[in-house]
Amino acid sequence: MNLSRSIRVLIALAVLVLSLATLLLLLTISEATLNVQARLAEAPAWLGLIFWGLIGSGGLLSGWLLWRVLRPGAKARKPTAQQDIEAPTEGEIDAAVQRADALGADTAEIRRELDELRRRREAGEIHVALFGEISTGKSALIQALVPDAEARSDVRGGTTRTLDRYTWHSTSGDALQLIDMPGTAEADGDLDRMVADEAKRAHIVVYVTDSDINRAQHAVLQELVALKKPLVLALNKSDLYGADQAAALAERLTGLIREHPYAEFVSVSAATSRQVVRQLPDGSEHIEMRDIPPQVEPLRRALQRLIDDNQQILDQLRDSATFVLASQQLDEAIAASRKAKADKLVDTYSVKAMVGAMAAVAPGSDILIQGWLGTQMVKELAALYDTKVGKVDTELLLKLVQKHVAKAHTLLLAVAGNALKAFPGIGTLAGGGLHAIAYGIIFRTLGRALTTTLATRGELHPRQTAKAFEEKLGEDMETSARSLAKMVIEQTRRDERQGD
Numbered sequence: 001m002n003l004s005r006s007i008r009v010l011i012a013l014a015v016l017v018l019s020l021a022t023l024l025l026l027l028t029i030s031e032a033t034l035n036v037q038a039r040l041a042e043a044p045a046w047l048g049l050i051f052w053g054l055i056g057s058g059g060l061l062s063g064w065l066l067w068r069v070l071r072p073g074a075k076a077r078k079p080t081a082q083q084d085i086e087a088p089t090e091g092e093i094d095a096a097v098q099r100a101d102a103l104g105a106d107t108a109e110i111r112r113e114l115d116e117l118r119r120r121r122e123a124g125e126i127h128v129a130l131f132g133e134i135s136t137g138k139s140a141l142i143q144a145l146v147p148d149a150e151a152r153s154d155v156r157g158g159t160t161r162t163l164d165r166y167t168w169h170s171t172s173g174d175a176l177q178l179i180d181m182p183g184t185a186e187a188d189g190d191l192d193r194m195v196a197d198e199a200k201r202a203h204i205v206v207y208v209t210d211s212d213i214n215r216a217q218h219a220v221l222q223e224l225v226a227l228k229k230p231l232v233l234a235l236n237k238s239d240l241y242g243a244d245q246a247a248a249l250a251e252r253l254t255g256l257i258r259e260h261p262y263a264e265f266v267s268v269s270a271a272t273s274r275q276v277v278r279q280l281p282d283g284s285e286h287i288e289m290r291d292i293p294p295q296v297e298p299l300r301r302a303l304q305r306l307i308d309d310n311q312q313i314l315d316q317l318r319d320s321a322t323f324v325l326a327s328q329q330l331d332e333a334i335a336a337s338r339k340a341k342a343d344k345l346v347d348t349y350s351v352k353a354m355v356g357a358m359a360a361v362a363p364g365s366d367i368l369i370q371g372w373l374g375t376q377m378v379k380e381l382a383a384l385y386d387t388k389v390g391k392v393d394t395e396l397l398l399k400l401v402q403k404h405v406a407k408a409h410t411l412l413l414a415v416a417g418n419a420l421k422a423f424p425g426i427g428t429l430a431g432g433g434l435h436a437i438a439y440g441i442i443f444r445t446l447g448r449a450l451t452t453t454l455a456t457r458g459e460l461h462p463r464q465t466a467k468a469f470e471e472k473l474g475e476d477m478e479t480s481a482r483s484l485a486k487m488v489i490e491q492t493r494r495d496e497r498q499g500d
Contacts, residue, residue, distance in 0.1 A: 087227075087320035088327050096330050105337035110329050116201070117322050126307060126314065127177045131199045131224075132208035133217065134183030137236040140270035141208060142166055142180050144294035163198055170300070174307055184220070196220065200321040203314045204230045204306055206299070210237040212252060221256060227321045230262040230310060232302045238267040239274070239295070262310060262317070266298035335455065341384055346447025349377040351487060353443040354436040374398045377447060378460070385454040393462050400466035401446055408473060412438040415481045440484035445473045 036051075088096070093114070100107050120127065130138040146168045164180040179202060181195045199205050205224055213221065224231055233253055238246055250267060257263035272294055278286045307314070353373055375394055382389040405412075416437035449468035453461060 087324050090319070090323065093323050093326050093330075096327065100330055100334050100337075103334060103337055104341070105330075105333040107330070107333055110326050110333065113322065113326050113329060117319065120201075120318075121315070125175050125177050126204070127179060127202040127318070128204045128206060128303065129179040129181060129199045129202035130206045130208055131181060131195065131220075132183060136183065136208045136210045137270050138183065138208050139180050140294075141206075141234070141236060141268065141296060141299070142178050144270045144272070144296040145300065146178065163194075170304055170307070172304060172308070174304075176303070196223075197325055199224065200227065200229070200325045201318070202229075203318045204232065204303065206232045206234055206303075208234050208236050209253070210235070210240075212249060213256070218256070225257065225260050225263070227324060228260070228262060228317055229321055230306050230314060230317060231257060231260060231264075232299065232306070233257050233263065233265045234299055235265070235267045236270055239269040239271060262306065264302040264305070266302050268299050269295040338384055339451065339455065342381055342447070342451040345380055345384065346377070346444055346451065349373060349447060350440045350443040350484065353439040354484065354487060357436040357439045373443070374401075374446070377443065378450060381447065381450050381454060382460060385458070387454055387459050389460045393460050397450075397460070397462040397465055400462060401442075401469055404466070404470050404473070405442055409438070412441060415441070415477050416485070437481055437484045440487070441473075441477060441480055444480055444484070445469055448472055 093110075097107050097110055097114075100110075130141060132138055146166050163182075166178045166180065168176045168178050170176060179198060181198055184195055207221055207224070209217065221233070233256065235246075235249060235253060241249060246267065250265065254265040257265060272291060273289045274292050275287060275289055278288055280286055310317075356373065375398070378389060378394045378397065413434050416434045446469050449472050450460070450465050452468055453465045457464070
């Protein structure tokens with residue numbers, strides 16, 4: 001680092017002054033310490049003990065306070081799938097369904113979910129869902145547990161496309177419904193949601209894997225752990241591993257569920273045949289398939305232990321997980337309902353803005369953006385998302401939007417003109433149509449940006465919404481302009497017919 005001579009001199013002087021100040025402080029402290037020590041030597045011994053005790057305590061307290069202030073701050077923990085999920089009660093779910101009905105949300109799926117829960121309660125059966133990625137051998141496990149079952153199994157993977165149920169009576173007489181589900185992580189992933197939901201409805205989940213689990217599998221497994229779902233983590237095809245490799249894999253997988261109070265790990269093999277090499281008398285080798293019994297007894301015992309040890313809480317845990325599922329479905333239904341209403345409301349205000357622009361004495365004036373229409377649209381969207389907005393935030397949002405509209409004014413008019421060219425013989429409608437379409441685009445873009453902000457953040461953030469408006473203004477502008485142009489043409493023709 002090259003510094004000028006004057007700066008180096010200043011730095012040298014600063015170092016000299018700091019050194020002298022430090023030396024003076026040390027001399028002062030030393031002198032004060034010697035004076036205190038001399039006085040204490042003349043005083044009673046108990047007074048010296050009290051003095052130094054207070055000095056020591058003060059030093060320890062100062063050190064502790066400095067450590068508390070200067071230590072690295074504990075980072076706020078992000079919610080993870082391992083944290084317990086708070087399950088709503090049945091009464092809370094029923095009340096939430098009624099509120100959703102009042103909002104106009106479609107609650108048919110949630111009601112079917114609750115009806116299915118009541119049906120399962122009355123049936124008194126224990127539902128066991130076999131969960132895992134494709135080709136891990138879930139269907140083969142069911143065939144091994146229930147030999148008479150006709151569960152589909154195919155080495156190509158992805159054979160099971162529906163939820164197939166098979167009744168199994170355990171040795172103690174318990175009736176279990178084994179649910180063979182499609183494998184997750186298929187190319188399109190269309191079935192993953194259906195499978196995950198059914199796993200939450202079940203009393204017990206058998207999570208089947210044939211190797212160490214990847215990141216996606218780990219996330220799903222921890223979601224089940226967070227629900228406290230009774231769980232058996234089953235390593236299938238264990239016969240393919242050597243003893244040391246199988247032991248290491250078992251230790252790794254067991255560690256994933258060690259903190260779960262209702263979980264077990266088992267190693268199983270659903271294979272019913274094995275390829276062997278037979279040595280012939282002439283020294284040649286012959287490869288043949290031999291029948292072997294499946295090794296699924298550890299899974300049978302684990303399921304029986306979960307049933308016997310937790311009979312009283314199995315239903316409770318099943319109900320809690322189902323209520324979590326119903327709550328998630330409710331949130332999605334309410335969000336979809338609000339989104340549909342918001343889109344309709346935004347289109348309504350876009351039409352009002354266009355009509356106002358066509359009727360205005362000075363088309364293209366900025367009064368529509370910063371005036372009553374914009375304010376009312378913000379208020380109604382906020383009310384739809386159960387959010388209060390202040391006058392200051394609304395005015396700031398419209399002001400920020402107005403700044404960007406001023407920059408994009410020429411582009412908006414150009415896009416509007418191109419849209420009107422799709423209607424031969426109309427022309428530019430004396431300029432009024434251009435401004436009407438431009439205002440329609442502005443209001444539609446603003447409404448969609450605000451809807452996104454309210455849905456994701458739960459409150460109005462003027463600057464973030466204005467930024468979203470700026471980003472969305474260029475998205476699909478041509479398509480939006482054509483649909484708005486059609487509205488302008490229809491409105492113009494209605495006005496002409498009324499004038500005649």
